[in-house]
Amino acid sequence: MSLLSRWLGAVALAGLLPAAPLALAGNQKEEALADSVRLALSNAIKDATPPTPTFRNPSDQARYQNWLETMSYRLKRKLPDEQTRKEFLATVWYEARRAGLDPGMVLGLIQVESAYRKYAVSIVGARGYMQVMPFWTNVIGDSNRRALFDMQTNLRYGCAILRMYLDMEAGNLYLALGRYNGSRGKPEYPNAVLAAWNNWK
Template sequence: MDVRTARQWVDTMEPRLAGFIADGDRRRTLLLRLYQEAGLAGLAPELVLAVVEVESAFRADAVSSAGAVGLMQIMPFWIHELGLPADDLEDPWRNLRYGCTILAHYLAMEQGDLTRALARYNGSLGETWYPERVMSAWQSRWHVPRSASDVTVR
């Protein structure tokens, strides 16, 4: 990870996150970790921000009626697939690692088709409402212009 680029990205995104997280130090820490996890998974960090916004509105303690947990709303069965029984999905860093890994897996499975990958992530394959919500959040709040080759996967 290029530290200078990461810091510039955090500086760009930090004011945009203020409406969700009041504490500046917490915002910066989350953004830096999200940038790192997205990069490890080969994802655009802005895409991950959009997923987190739609899934949990940046609430690490969010739990859905279906039982999905944390920032990226990870279903507990993923612990058995990817991790260790002691993994805590409410831990924001662990949750980001799981979520980015899962989304990258679905992108690979769908050969880069972001709409289908996002629908799989949400468990709504065949529907477009969820991918549309994520794409809307990405374009309206988190978008940073890049070259066309850097849109979804790095």
């Protein structure tokens, strides 16, 4: 057993960590944001539109259904309950598309960040599927940190934040992923997400 594992075990036994499973993800950095960026992010996460997909034509709908069935089969081991799995995938698809992101890339990021654990908590306090840092609820939300364990809320925050970082990095996904993880300029995290993305193409 590593020193880190023993330390985490001791801390957990002492009751200093939450009961949720730990995720060893990095942490987003709190940065000074322009008022326009903060407002745009705030509006993005406040929109309570439910994840109901709309399609321009039957072929788009057929592609979505095929994606949903294919991804559901691949994710079955991680999320064995069919209803939970399909709701999760439908929400990932909706929130990713809403933010202009590839749903498969978002699934790869979730694989690396939390291994699809809804209640995952990192050693730095990041929460949920997309390991959103709680400070974001103060910056662009209503300060309700517990809401980050809600599936749609977590995915909406995560996708909106990644979209912001992608815009800040002029479309450079590699740098945006590093910024999302708090490790900008280091290759390990972006490479891990890009590799995981291959599982969801």
